[in-house]
Amino acid sequence: MxxxxxxxxxxxxxxxxxxxxxxxxxxxxxxxxxxxxxxxxxxxxxxxxxxxxxxxxxxxxxxxxxxxxxxxxxxxxxxxxxxxxxxxxxxxxxxxxxxxxxxxxxxxxxxxxxxxxxxxxxxxxxxxxxxxxxxxxxxxxxxxxxxxxxxxxxxxxxxxxxxxxxxxxxxxxxRQGGAFELKQATWAYREARESAVAAGDELGQKALGAENLHRWFGRMPWSEGRSPLRWAPQYEAYLLEQWRHETFDDFWxxxxxxxxxxxxxxxxxxxxxxxxxxxxxxxxxxxxxxxxxxxxxxxxxxxxxxxxxxxxxxxxxxxxxxxxxxxxxxxxxxxxxxxxxxxxxxxxxxxxxxxxxxxxxxxxxxxxxxxxxxxxxxxxxxxxxxxxKRWPLAGVTEQSYYLHPNGRLSEAFPAADAVALTYDFDPADPVPTIGGALTSGQPIFAGGGFDQ
Incomplete structure (x- = not known):
């Protein structure tokens, strides 16, 4: 200056x-x-x-x-x-x-x-x-x-x-433990709209504003030109790049x-x-x-x-x-x-x-x-x-608990011949979670403590 x-x-x-x-x-x-x-x-x-x-x-x-x-x-x-x-x-x-x-x-x-x-x-x-x-x-x-x-x-x-x-x-x-955090998608969409406003891009504002984000969340995974960010290519490009790096490679x-x-x-x-x-x-x-x-x-x-x-x-x-x-x-x-x-x-x-x-x-x-x-x-x-004075707090010990075939948690390791636990998961019909430690999820989800 x-x-x-x-x-x-x-x-x-x-x-x-x-x-x-x-x-x-x-x-x-x-x-x-x-x-x-x-x-x-x-x-x-x-x-x-x-x-x-x-x-x-x-x-x-x-x-x-x-x-x-x-x-x-x-x-x-x-x-x-x-x-x-x-x-x-x-x-x-x-x-x-x-x-x-x-x-x-x-x-x-x-x-x-x-x-x-x-x-x-x-x-x-x-x-x-x-x-x-x-x-x-x-x-x-x-x-x-x-x-x-x-x-x-x-x-x-x-x-x-x-x-x-x-x-x-x-x-x-x-990513959270390797799973892609969908707050990145809601953040990208919101900030793409804000960027269009800041740039005076009226067409971009209208196109992005017309997208139904709730419906798009039911049409995953997204791809180039097939996302609510198709009107903001640079936001779509970085989001998809993050999304597609599914292993801890040099990108991370x-x-x-x-x-x-x-x-x-x-x-x-x-x-x-x-x-x-x-x-x-x-x-x-x-x-x-x-x-x-x-x-x-x-x-x-x-x-x-x-x-x-x-x-x-x-x-x-x-x-x-x-x-x-x-x-x-x-x-x-x-x-x-x-x-x-x-x-x-x-x-x-x-x-x-x-x-x-x-x-x-x-x-x-x-x-x-x-x-x-x-x-x-x-x-x-x-x-x-x-x-x-320090973390972990004085007097605190770390304890591991193990899941057993009867569905209970115990400090004891399961027996070597214990029957394996299995469950079926349908990604199209997930178990709902309300709240939690979340951020930047609006209008799809919000964080905090809620009655589940």
């Missing part, structure tokens, strides 16, 4: 330089918004630490993650940026490749490693950056963080991985979807991992915790709440309510904003140590409620937050 590029005054003490086009190694340019501390409408000259979020959801659009306790609508980007800017940070938001204002072709997850690395290198070279960069963001914006970290950007100083950052996308995130070992293969390359920086029990990324979060902790050199923290994907400040998930102690805000920290600000102060500014240094594990333990329906009609399940 040069001094010739226009700065917009957002508040008395913050200015915005919008749509700076940052060039990647292959010449593609990514649209980037930069919020800087200011005085009298002019950006302050002194270098500062930088916080960045790279997103496919529109850098100028509000993130659903920015919802504090009591809010009905999430805060916009400028409001979030202002909170950090007033505490001495520069905040950067960037559209991922092929999304919204950025150039290039969007291929889900595959460009985020090199694009993230190049973006951090560009930021570190700017006179307003003091050389220390922290990253944040929910879901896909957590995947972008981990992808870049696998390439070890020199200026990367800390991360807050919020409900994402694939440890192994074959077993969690794209790429930067961006397999952090487990790069843990040793990730810098020894402080990392906070965030998820919740009804989020699809529970395995990813705990696998990342174990993998990143293996060398004993990285300060790590873990927060595991009770709710749905990114809904850290709600007290319920589906038809189950966990009570007033469930939200992160007011229990684990004053707010999600303040948790992140405190974390960045600690690791980007060498601020005071907090209780996370001594007990970095925060877990919500469900249960203890009345078991009856509350005034909202949800099951009063209850729960409480606990603190711990």
């Amino acid at each position: 040069t001094d010739l590029q226009a700065l917009q005054s957002v508040t008395d003490d913050m200015v915005l330089c919008r749509d700076v086009m940052v060039t990647m190694r292959d010449g593609v340019r990514l649209a980037t918004d930069i919020y800087r501390p200011a005085r009298g409408g002019g950006a302050l000259d002194r270098p500062a630490p930088v916080i960045i979020e790279r997103t496919p959801y529109g850098k100028a659009m509000a993130s659903r993650a920015e919802l504090e306790v009591g809010m009905t609508e999430p805060m916009d980007r400028a409001t979030v940026a202002e909170h950090f800017v007033r505490h001495g940070y520069i905040v950067v938001y960037q559209d991922c490749r092929g999304r919204y204002g950025s150039e290039g072709e969007f291929v889900k997850y595959r460009s985020e490693g090199p694009d993230g690395y190049d973006t951090l290198a560009w930021i570190a070279a700017q006179p307003w950056c003091n050389g220390r960069i922290g990253t944040m963001g929910l879901s896909y914006a957590a995947h972008t963080q981990m992808a870049a970290a696998c390439l070890a950007p020199p200026a990367l100083a800390t991360m807050i991985l919020d409900s994402g950052g694939f440890s192994n996308a074959f077993t969690c995130g794209i 070992k790429q930067v961006g979807i397999h952090a487990a293969g790069f843990y040793d390359a990730i810098p020894n920086i402080p990392i906070a991992l965030m998820s919740s029990w009804f989020d699809v990324y529970v395995p990813t979060t705990f696998e990342n915790l174990a993998g990143l902790a293996s060398n004993g050199k990285r300060p790590l923290a873990l927060i595991m709440g009770p709710g749905l994907h990114g809904d850290r400040n709600l007290s319920f998930a589906g038809d189950v309510d966990f009570g007033p102690n469930a939200p992160l805000g007011g229990n684990v920290a004053a707010s999600w904003l303040e948790f992140r600000r405190s974390w960045f102060d600690r690791w980007l500014k060498s601020g005071p140590e907090g209780d996370l240094d001594e007990e970095p594990i925060r877990l919500f333990v469900m249960g203890g409620g009345k078991g009856t329906k509350n005034e909202t009609g949800r099951l009063d399940h209850g729960g409480r937050w606990i603190k711990a």
